[in-house]
Amino acid sequence: MNNFTYQRATDANSALRLFAPNAKFLAGGTNLVDLMREGVETPQTLVDITRAPLAEIQELPDGGLRIGALVRNSHLAAHPLVRERYPLLSYAILNGASAQLRNMATTGGNIMQRTRCYYFYDTASHCNKRTPGSGCDAMQGFNRIHAILGASPHCIATHPSDMCVALAALDATVNIASGSGERTLAFSDVHRLPGDTPDLDTNIHAGELITSVDLPAASSELPSLYRKVRDRASYAFALVSVAAALRLEGGKISDVRIALGGVAHKPWRAAIAEGKLRGASPTFDNFSAAANAELESAVPRSGNAFKIELAKRTIVDVLSELAGPGDVK
């Protein structure tokens, strides 16, 4: 690991002041320290933000919740208000990593974590995300874990988070501070598709700091499920995951949220499937048609064609379980 200057921030403002060119904010460190050890990240300065007072979970006046950027994953998943109102978020987090890592990892850090593409991690490989213009060894390589939706000729990496898949389905917003003030991003605008600039994971710029994540009241207490399909039963990244919520009124679908993990460069909100289902009857055929429509644009690589069918079946299965045994043929 390269050496670096260590700075300790006492609050968000001091963190922003201490930020310098080639600096990184350091929170739980579970991804950044790992990437530094591999030589993928080589910051000259680390600004440790873990002592900033950003670890609170507060109720918002409208009934939503504000989650401080430094709330650790384990605490977020166990918080009574999260379990009661946003169990989807709790279960998604608990399906990620291990207890030890969840005790370290933070809300903001989880959003900012980088892909686990092998070729991104291996500095001897070509990777447009790590070294723009160098090529992508995943295209013709071992790409079983890679993207099937929204990829580009330059990058087929996936975003590895479980937590973010739930946040996408819950219509979360992310509050960001910088030297020039504060702004709020809709969760679907936080992460990017790779396009021609796969080196940019998010629309959060260098020197900007996530201070909190808001969960809207409208997403509270939705009947929801998180299902993660992976190579072992625990402590593995998703091949495909589905965060879904479904509300029925008068036998019709009044609210449906579907987000997919493990399939794209960002948590994939399945807007096409949702559009087909809103107002429809909760039947197996409708769920299948919606899943097929969502995956119509999927592009398989040599090792991951199975993900297309896996994603479809997981969507249908989760929606069928949410609709209840009486409603689905």
Next chain:
Amino acid sequence: MELTNVSLKVNGDEKTVAIEPRVSLLDCLRDHLHLTGTKKGCNQGACGACTILVDGERINSCLALAVQFDGREIVTIEGLAQGDHLHPMQQAFIEHDGFQCGYCTPGQICSAVAMISELEEGMPSAVTTNGTTELSDSELRERMSGNLCRCGAYVGIREAIHQAYGALAK
């Protein structure tokens, strides 16, 4: 490179070390404080051999920079026994052959000790449906999934943790 003073309370003793900021908490414990009970397995957060307790919570010390933990209270495998009297989790691992080569064992034991605290605090896991007080086999497997054993001593590990849980749970 400039050295930074880091003060840690390790197994009840106040320690101060002068280290580079890039030194992990694991390397600080092993190479600077000569507490080699905590093991370096993968050094990338994938195996759990380096699990220690910080303020009572389990973490992977390989992914932690020691400088971040200035002023914190740390317990390693060396700090669990009281003199010659083994911690009930240590005793249970011996009684149930909860290891073969022993390399993952300090991490397994520290992890299991913290897991029981988490259960008592009502923390859920991915397999928790209603309540969290019972340590079923599926709960145990899920909650201990961050600790790998390449020898495959899982049957003994599971039995040891069940026994210690019976002795430790209030």
